[in-house]
Amino acid sequence: MAKGATTQSSGYLGPDIAGELDRYEQTVAEYIAGEIDEDAFRVFRLNNGVYGQRQGGHNQMIRVKIPFGKVTPDQLETLAKISEQHSRGWGHLTTRQNVQFHFVDLQETGAALRLLAAAGLTSREACGDTVRNVVGCHLAGACPQEVLDISAWADAATQYFLRSAYAQRLPRKFKINFSGCAVDCGQAMINDVGVVAVNRTNDDGSTEAGFRVFIAGGLGANPHPAQALEDFTSREELMPTIEACLRTFDHYGNRDNKLRARMKWLVDTMGIDELRERVKKERKFLRAAWGWPGGIPDVVKAHGDTPAGAGTGPMVNVPGAVPVTLMRTNPFDRWADANVVRGVANSTVSAYAYCDIGDITTDQFRALASIQRDFNADVRITNRQNVVFRDLTDGDIRGLYERLDEIGMAKPGAELARDVVACPGADTCNLAVTQSRGLASAIGEELDKAGLAEVGGVRVNISGCTNSCGQHHISDIGFMGFERRAHGRSAPGYQMLLGGRLTNTEVEFGGKATKVPAKSAAQAVVRVVQRYSDERTANETFATWLDRSGGAEKVGEGLKDLDIFPTPEEDPDFYVDFGETGPYVKEVGESECAT
Numbered sequence: 001m002a003k004g005a006t007t008q009s010s011g012y013l014g015p016d017i018a019g020e021l022d023r024y025e026q027t028v029a030e031y032i033a034g035e036i037d038e039d040a041f042r043v044f045r046l047n048n049g050v051y052g053q054r055q056g057g058h059n060q061m062i063r064v065k066i067p068f069g070k071v072t073p074d075q076l077e078t079l080a081k082i083s084e085q086h087s088r089g090w091g092h093l094t095t096r097q098n099v100q101f102h103f104v105d106l107q108e109t110g111a112a113l114r115l116l117a118a119a120g121l122t123s124r125e126a127c128g129d130t131v132r133n134v135v136g137c138h139l140a141g142a143c144p145q146e147v148l149d150i151s152a153w154a155d156a157a158t159q160y161f162l163r164s165a166y167a168q169r170l171p172r173k174f175k176i177n178f179s180g181c182a183v184d185c186g187q188a189m190i191n192d193v194g195v196v197a198v199n200r201t202n203d204d205g206s207t208e209a210g211f212r213v214f215i216a217g218g219l220g221a222n223p224h225p226a227q228a229l230e231d232f233t234s235r236e237e238l239m240p241t242i243e244a245c246l247r248t249f250d251h252y253g254n255r256d257n258k259l260r261a262r263m264k265w266l267v268d269t270m271g272i273d274e275l276r277e278r279v280k281k282e283r284k285f286l287r288a289a290w291g292w293p294g295g296i297p298d299v300v301k302a303h304g305d306t307p308a309g310a311g312t313g314p315m316v317n318v319p320g321a322v323p324v325t326l327m328r329t330n331p332f333d334r335w336a337d338a339n340v341v342r343g344v345a346n347s348t349v350s351a352y353a354y355c356d357i358g359d360i361t362t363d364q365f366r367a368l369a370s371i372q373r374d375f376n377a378d379v380r381i382t383n384r385q386n387v388v389f390r391d392l393t394d395g396d397i398r399g400l401y402e403r404l405d406e407i408g409m410a411k412p413g414a415e416l417a418r419d420v421v422a423c424p425g426a427d428t429c430n431l432a433v434t435q436s437r438g439l440a441s442a443i444g445e446e447l448d449k450a451g452l453a454e455v456g457g458v459r460v461n462i463s464g465c466t467n468s469c470g471q472h473h474i475s476d477i478g479f480m481g482f483e484r485r486a487h488g489r490s491a492p493g494y495q496m497l498l499g500g501r502l503t504n505t506e507v508e509f510g511g512k513a514t515k516v517p518a519k520s521a522a523q524a525v526v527r528v529v530q531r532y533s534d535e536r537t538a539n540e541t542f543a544t545w546l547d548r549s550g551g552a553e554k555v556g557e558g559l560k561d562l563d564i565f566p567t568p569e570e571d572p573d574f575y576v577d578f579g580e581t582g583p584y585v586k587e588v589g590e591s592e593c594a595t
Contacts, residue, residue: 011159011299012067014124017117024048025110032107042592047130047168049123050109052592053428058106061428062086063126064116068136068154068178069097069380073369076379078119080365086112091365093358093385095421095471096135096175098126102428124162127592129170131161131246136178137186138382142350142390144309144343146180147197148209152305154178156297157242166246171253172261174246175218180307182505187383189226189507190217190474192263193245196505199311200232209311210234212505213241216263216275219468224264225507227272229279235305237283239293244283252278308348331410332401338412338454340397349392353404354413357422357440358385367407375400384421384459386414417460417529418444418453421471425464425481426577426587432464433586434481434492438578439521446522452529458542460525462494465588473509474500476542477525483586484517486565492518492577492584496559498528498552501543508543513556519574520562527559 014020031041042052045060053059064079079099083091086108087101094100104112116122126133136154140146157176161167167174179186179196188194194214199207211233217226233241245263252270254261266275286292328334339352353368360368368387372379378390387409389400404410413419420443423429425436440462447453461475465482472478478500484493494517497510516524536545549555568575577584 011155012065012120012122012162013117014163017122020124021110021114021117024113028106028110043128046128046592047125048113049126050104050106051127052430053102054426054430054432054587055103055428059102060104060106060109062101062104062109062112062123063094064091064099064101064121064123065126065133065158066097066099066121066381067134067158068140068151069138069382070151071379071381072120073372075119075121076365076369076372078115078121079360080362080369081115082112083360083365084362090359090361092424093355093360093381093387095383095385095423095469096133097138097381097383098133099360099381100424102424122162125167129168129172131164131167131170131174131176134158134161134176134178135186135191135383137180138380138388139185139341139350139390140178140180141378142308142343142348143180143185144348145183146307146309147199147311148180148211148305148307150178150180150186150195150197150305152300152303153195153238153297155303156239156299159299160239160243160293160297161246166243166250170246170250171255172258172263174249174263176242183503184505185383187474187502188214188217189502189505190219190223190471191226192216192218192249193242194226195238195242197307198232208234209307211238213238213245214505215245215279216267216272217507218262218264219471219473220262221466221468222264223468223473223509224267225509227267229276235300236295239295239297240283240286241279243293244279244286247282247286248275248279251282309343331405332398334412334454335401335410336397338416338456339410339414348390349394349397350388350390351392351397351400352382352414353387353389353409354411354419355386355409356411356413356444357420357437360387364407364409367403368409371400371403374403382414384414384419386419388414412454415456415459416453417447417455417458417525420444420460420462421475422462423464423469425462427579429464429469430592431467431588432481433483433588434464434494434518435578435580436462436464436470436479436481439479439494439518442522442578443525446526447529450526450530452526452533455529455533458529458532461500472497472500474502474507475510476500476546477528478510479521481518483584484515484565486517486574487567489568489575490584490586491565491575494518494521496521496524496556498555499543499546511552513552514559514563516559516562517565517574518577520564524559524562527562528555531555531558 141149214226422440463470478497479494500510
């Protein structure tokens with residue numbers, strides 16, 4: 001594919017997108033007129049990617065699917081229009097490469113969906129008990145470690161399952177992720193189906209590229225690591241394998257209790273060995289099904305999956321695997337050190353635009369579109385809520401920095417301490433009990449004040465409840481929001497976890513360190529990052545340092561003095577959450593579909 005090629009599959013829209021949008025708007029009108037039952041409309045709305053907010057009424061969130069994060073200039077401009085015309089002037093990037101717009105009036109959602117369709121985008125099945133957005137490594141096709149470029153495979157999976165009859169009324173949501181090598185930047189290990197490109201040596205000594213498929217992973221209140229289905233799945237067998245997993249989940253998933261309906265619970269009820277056998281049996285007889293998806297998908301044949309580098313898998317110096325040390329002081333040099341990734345094996349150049357807590361304004365959307373066109377770059381959304389420009393040259397870097405600096409997106413941020421990930425939290429979510437976004441901003445500010453914002457090799461993630469939409473379980477430093485009680489009053493608080501990590505097709509969930517008031521959580525981060533910065537040896541990862549320091553519980557003992565609530569008279573601020581003006585009240589709305 002040519003440099004900067006930005007083809008987008010029309011397969012995301014469907015053969016009768018105009019009719020689908022007409023039906024959507026007609027159904028909304030019938031609901032508003034009181035002609036459709038609330039429960040039936042909720043399912044319909046969710047399957048179209050429209051999610052209710054805690055504010056109630058006609059306030060809605062639209063979740064736009066960006067398959068494997070790939071976005072074009074025209075699409076960025078469309079996202080700008082939606083944020084300007086139908087939302088509140090900005091959109092939010094998610095950990096699953098979606099773009100969310102909040103406070104969209106229900107009666108305007110149809111117009112927004114039409115804008116998306118005109119740009120080749122859709123929110124179809126971005127919510128509900130469906131196959132959600134198919135996620136992929138944001139450096140796929142530009143990473144020297146990859147065994148295969150998984151971009152076209154993620155595209156093929158998106159096209160195959162979108163609007164599939166099997167994908168409409170599953171027991172619960174179903175998530176698919178792709179990674180191009182065992183480093184697993186696509187986070188395959190925490191999904192219902194995680195696909196990782198691998199090599200195997202055949203009996204004749206030849207090397208064959210294919211996949212290792214992992215199944216039944218997930219986060220939420222009860223995280224489960226994904227487990228390998230088999231040692232190797234051929235390229236020809238990948239799509240039937242994924243469909244077999246989906247059908248097995250559809251057959252045996254719990255339809256009576258949504259809290260135990262995800263595929264991960266099948267491991268608990270039947271055991272991993274039995275689950276593997278049922279998937280393989282389903283795959284064996286799937287060949288008899290109409291539309292059997294075996295063989296190499298057409299989109300893969302058309303665009304290819306040749307790896308960007310040597311195709312040998314993880315090498316010694318994996319980007320992001322060791323802490324970054326910033327020695328230079330010039331703003332451009334600091335940004336280049338932290339945000340530019342060069343492929344050693346193939347001389348690719350990529351650079352991150354830093355999105356503060358995942359938010360992009362209308363003007364920034366439009367500016368990013370202009371920059372993408374001018375640099376003829378490929379652009380993808382990352383699972384850490386940033387944007388990465390790919391297919392660059394070394395000669396592009398300073399000009400790109402200057403353009404990003406003009407719009408406030410040139411902070412040294414990617415993979416550094418200030419790169420805090422947060423879910424929308426109680427700002428809009430029905431289930432959240434704390435203002436996770438406010439805490440994320442406070443952590444960034446306190447790290448800046450302490451001179452620690454550019455410490456490398458440490459990640460901070462925040463969720464406003466137990467559902468782990470902010471992926472707090474797999475972060476070096478994670479926070480889970482919950483209600484605290486002190487001096488007879490309710491107050492916002494967090495459980496702090498340390499040591500979560502996901503790499504090399506292994507996942508370890510963070511251990512409990514301590515509980516803290518919301519207003520002390522930022523200081524807890526400063527202390528841990530400061531200690532890590534002071535005590536680490538050369539190239540020592542956070543995980544290694546934590547193990548050497550006694551683990552999460554031991555490090556947490558040094559933070560116990562922060563778990564103190566003053567009386568409301570001494571400091572009333574402890575009883576008011578970030579961004580709020582009145583006393584904290586735990587309010588949990590009706591669950592529709594936790595992300």
